Amino acid sequence: MxxxxxxxxxxxxxxxxxxxxxxxxxxxxxxxxxxxxxxxxxxxxxxxxxxxxxxxxxxxxxxxxxxxxxxxxxxxxxxxxxxxxxxxxxxxxxxxxxxxxxxxxxxxxxxxxxxxxxxxxxxxxxxxxxxxxxxxxxxxxxxxxxxxxxxxxxxxxxxxxxxxxxxxxxxxxxxxxxxxxxxxxxxxxxxxxxxxxxxxxxxxxxxxxxxxxxxxxxxxxxxxxxxxxxxxxxxxxxxxxxxxxxxxxxxxxxxxxxxxxxxxxxxxxxGIEKIYQHEMALAERLLKGLSQLEGIRVVGRPQLTGRTAVVSVDFLQMDNADAAFLLEDKYGIMTRCGLHCAPQAHKSVGTYPQGTVRFAPGRETTEAEIDTALAAIQEILAENC
Ligand SMILES: Cc1ncc(COP(=O)(O)O)c(C=O)c1O
The missing domain is CATH 3.40.640.10 (Type I PLP-dependent aspartate aminotransferase-like (Major domain))
Structure with a gap:
């Protein structure tokens, strides 16, 4: 895999x-x-x-x-x-x-x-x-x-x-x-x-x-x-x-x-601008795909302004840790779940104590990888919620 x-x-x-x-x-x-x-x-x-x-x-x-x-x-x-x-x-x-x-x-x-x-x-x-x-x-x-x-x-x-x-x-x-x-x-x-x-x-x-x-x-x-x-x-x-x-x-x-x-x-x-543009284009793709799914909440700003490419997702009807485990185990997608060393931040956005699953694309992440992640999330939701 x-x-x-x-x-x-x-x-x-x-x-x-x-x-x-x-x-x-x-x-x-x-x-x-x-x-x-x-x-x-x-x-x-x-x-x-x-x-x-x-x-x-x-x-x-x-x-x-x-x-x-x-x-x-x-x-x-x-x-x-x-x-x-x-x-x-x-x-x-x-x-x-x-x-x-x-x-x-x-x-x-x-x-x-x-x-x-x-x-x-x-x-x-x-x-x-x-x-x-x-x-x-x-x-x-x-x-x-x-x-x-x-x-x-x-x-x-x-x-x-x-x-x-x-x-x-x-x-x-x-x-x-x-x-x-x-x-x-x-x-x-x-x-x-x-x-x-x-x-x-x-x-x-x-x-x-x-x-x-x-x-x-x-x-x-x-x-x-x-x-x-x-x-x-x-x-x-x-x-x-x-x-x-x-x-x-x-x-x-x-x-x-x-x-x-x-x-x-x-x-x-x-140039950092070039890397930023690449990462934000991936974030846009991810946010757009996520906005079409039921059973999750995207935490933070839904729009592209005033944010980086770090995207946090709360799986509403299943444990976020289970979702992250399945993403890795079944699809080889490495994310981070939990409180991300920022408990107050989760209290602010309403995801304490369950935390979120965090997706953070980087300069070598591809559009195809984002699409794979979106399809995996969709399948996990369909099978577990
Ligand atoms: C916002 C923020 N502050 C501080 C740290 C800690 O950085 P370092 O690993 O360099 O100690 C991190 C790392 O995860 C972070 O994301």
């Missing part, structure tokens, strides 16, 4: 051409550390790392490559950003569409006396902007929100939110897990203070590499969660106060960075 991968919301597959080769080349032919060795190989590896920071700046419209911090991904980045600067007594805003990468650090902080306020979202997953305006009070310290929902693809109005936050002096941090490499991200135009990205989703790179881009002003407010050797100012036992060393102690994930570098080179060549 041919397998059909529709779980690109979890991680993209296949990765960009050249990613595996770049990683293998690093392991087999380069292998050195950077910032520690005073030899040619270390310097040229450091150049690839710097070039990766520059490529990320270009993609996300930011002009300080030294303020691109590599971590293992969004989860690590958000933990650093949130736990590093929120103190007991602070008030932080977030939305009711967040992934647990946002919610769990915030709930931990809540136990230490940080006030966590959720901005409600509507049944289609869009932000209740009026509620946001009411809740964004002077004295609120930070706002952290996703750019696009991992559960149903709804895109959040980050620019408008950030502009309003700026007028009140609220730090803004955006989780770009589901948008980096997919939607245009413009840190300067948005006026946000930090964005977190994962290398392994829309950027088409490997797992275990990601990071954040941060303004000098916010960086100065964040106390580094981790500290250790950086290969710089080794005579001092204090944490370096310059970027990116301030937030990059320990040995870097260089195979990951080399892989990400290859992925970003590919994205520059192809």
């Amino acid at each position: 041919n397998k059909i991968y529709l779980d690109n919301g979890s991680t993209s597959f296949p990765k960009a051409p050249g990613v595996g080769k770049a990683m293998a080349n690093f392991i087999e032919n380069v292998g050195v550390n950077i910032g520690r060795g005073g030899y040619e190989e270390a310097y040229s590896a450091a150049e690839v790392v710097l070039d990766t920071r520059e490529k990320l700046c270009k993609l996300f419209h930011f002009d300080q490559p030294e303020n691109v911090v590599f971590t293992s991904g969004i989860t690590a980045s958000l933990n650093i950003l949130l736990k590093g600067h929120l103190q007991p007594g602070d008030r932080v805003l977030t939305t009711s569409m967040e992934h647990n990468a946002v919610m769990r650090p915030l709930r931990q902080l809540e136990q230490k006396g940080v006030e966590v306020v959720l901005i409600p979202c509507k049944r289609d997953g869009t932000l209740d902007f009026e509620a946001f305006i009411d809740l964004a009070t002077p004295g609120t310290r930070a706002l952290v929100m996703t750019h696009a929902s991992n559960m149903c693809g709804t895109v959040m109005p980050v620019k408008d939110v950030a502009e309003y936050c700026q007028t009140l002096g609220i730090w803004t941090i955006v989780d770009c897990a589901q948008s980096a490499g997919i939607l245009p991200i413009d840190m300067e135009d948005w006026g946000v203070d930090a964005i977190a990205f994962a290398g392994h989703k829309g950027l088409l790179g490997p797992q275990g590499i990601g990071g954040f881009l941060i303004t000098d002003d916010l960086a100065a407010e964040v106390d580094p969660l981790l500290s250790g050797g950086t290969g710089s100012i080794s005579h001092l036992e204090t944490v370096p106060d310059f970027m990116p060393d301030r937030f990059e102690p320990g040995t870097q994930n260089l195979p990951g960075i080399f892989g990400l570098h290859a992925a970003l080179s590919y994205l520059e060549k192809v």
